Amino acid sequence: MSLAITAAATPPLQGISLRRPLPGTLLVAAAFALLLLGAGLVVDDYWYNAILIPFLIMSLAGLGLNLLTGYAGQASLGTGAFMAVGAYATYNLLLRLPELSLPASLLLGGIIAGATGVIFGLPSLRIRGFYLTASTLAAQFLIPWIFNQYGWFSNNTTSGAISAPKLQFLGLDLSSPQGRYYLTVVTVLLLTAASWKLMKSQTGRNWMAIRDMETAAAVAGIPVAANKLWAFAISSFIIGISGALWAFAYLGTVDSRSFDLDRSFTVLFIIIIGGMGSIGGAFIGSAFVILFPILLSNISGTFFAGLIDAGQLENIQKILFGLLIVYFLIKEPRGLLALFTTFKNRLHSWPLKP
Template sequence: MSKSTYSLPLVDETAPVLLRERRIPWALLVLLAFALVVVPWIGNDYWLSAILIPFLVLSLAGMGLNLLTGYTGQTSVGAAGFMAVGAFSTYGFLLRLPELGLPVALLGGGIISALVGLLFGLPSSRIKGFYLMVTTLAAQFFLEWLFVKFPWFYNYGSSGTISAPKLSLFDHDLNTPVGRYLLTLVTVLILTWVALNLVKSQVGRNWMAIRDMDTAAAVIGIPVVRYKRLAFAISSFYLGISGALWAFAYLGTASAGSFDINRSFQILFIIIIGGMGSIAGNFVGAAFISLLPIFLDYAGQSLFGGAVDAGQLQNLQKIIFGVLIIVFLIKEPEGLIRLLKNLRDRWAHWPLRF
């Protein structure tokens, strides 16, 4: 009788690997503690309101578009339209049903945006590529027209804008820069955690299979149409919440023009520069988009003594964005996040790989 084989050693060897994959890096924990505790204490109003809050909101918006474009392969240029749906829906909940509270209003705005995204995602079952991009472009213009045409959405105000009601959570006032920053940060952290788990789940694997080749995904039994529509809904949910935060935590007052086609292209640039198919790439791309204008303004003041006009700096910014997008699409489609990972790998094997 031959000896039986045991698989316990294999399980013992594999378990630590799984645990290591789920372990949160110490650097990330330190960064989160710094963002939650230190930044509200040392940050001034300018940095909180003009730098960090828009950076976080744009990161969340990029995350929403990345789930659709980077992970599922569905082209969209209507991100800002779904942001507008979330902003106006959240405003309606806070204005007409104030007893719901801020968290429920944000969630409701995200759900309304998800339903609208699901509606405009229905053509994805029959068209893709350029034709789907044109469909989302039509959604962008239609939603802009809708929120301008019907005054009910902005409470019949003469200016056509929506103003942030009093933001509070559990009787704590959030109308200060620190309050709005913490509201945005906590919301982004929660939704980032959800997105990380989502892309690692069966849903995320199915999305990536559809992105790589939808015909092969259908052959192996993945319901392609259902998962494409789910991607539109979840992407629009993220964009809707980011739109509400953009209107109330950052701008304070917004109109349909705050979510125009330029905003859609800005979010698309974030995922291209940061890295499509990457959650961390959204933060890298949003940081680049947010900090580049500040850097150019500082450089213009320092090098040319203010002789460079602000309009010229904006044109220079657009030129740099255009060049970078071309470079990344040709040389590094995975964006800045791939360059950072390569640099980290080289540093880990220093000096052998330098």
């Protein structure tokens, strides 16, 4: 009786929406995507070629490595090699199978890079840490050597370089700076959305469990070996597509030296500076790596004109990058993204907290 009276006395909820509000992270991501899409309508060719296209491609490469290292906890120094596989595979698919569309060639090139990543990820079933890094480093030396030794991969060109074929899709010519930009930005946004969805799935949770404590993950019934190889496959798939975009949407002409060990270290610096274990960290780190040399060059030209030559400027840049890497590894392993998050939280709580 009392329950019936209580229920009858309780007024119904009116004017209250039971729908879950859109998280702030999704709003920020949507705004960022719209900003990238809109930027293609207002910027000039310099912004396309020098800033936006390399920023997006290196963000994609950083995203691929972050899935493997930041989320799954598997170390790798073979990023440049897997980028080369994606570039050469896509080139040969477009050259030898002209009936394939550009998106299909990019997709298949990424799949070939993913399969290559699984092969070099097999040692992760037995070893980890420094020894796994050494095994992936073998890919960085072996794969470019293969591309140099066998001219078939470069269509028997004397220099071993490959040039971008005509980029077309649905009758649209994507060879212009704006076309290459939109090819890049759409690809990056699609793969980023798929990666975010993957990290929210059971697969992403399995990867993070393996990263945090592999033995406990195995005891909990997570198939550790399969998830490790799956991480290498998806990571190399994304990195391979970034390599194809680097070759055809950015540089136009590349050889295997374009994907050397320095490229692997650059992508590693991106996720360390931006923040490991976060999708946004790949974009923040890439923006820093792409814009910092430009900023340093402008400062040098403005305040130290004639005092610092190009060689000295490059050495200063490497020193500053090294210092930043050491700082983030010691003081803030989660990178710039964590610093931004901390600053945002302090703004929200101000002036209640110091």
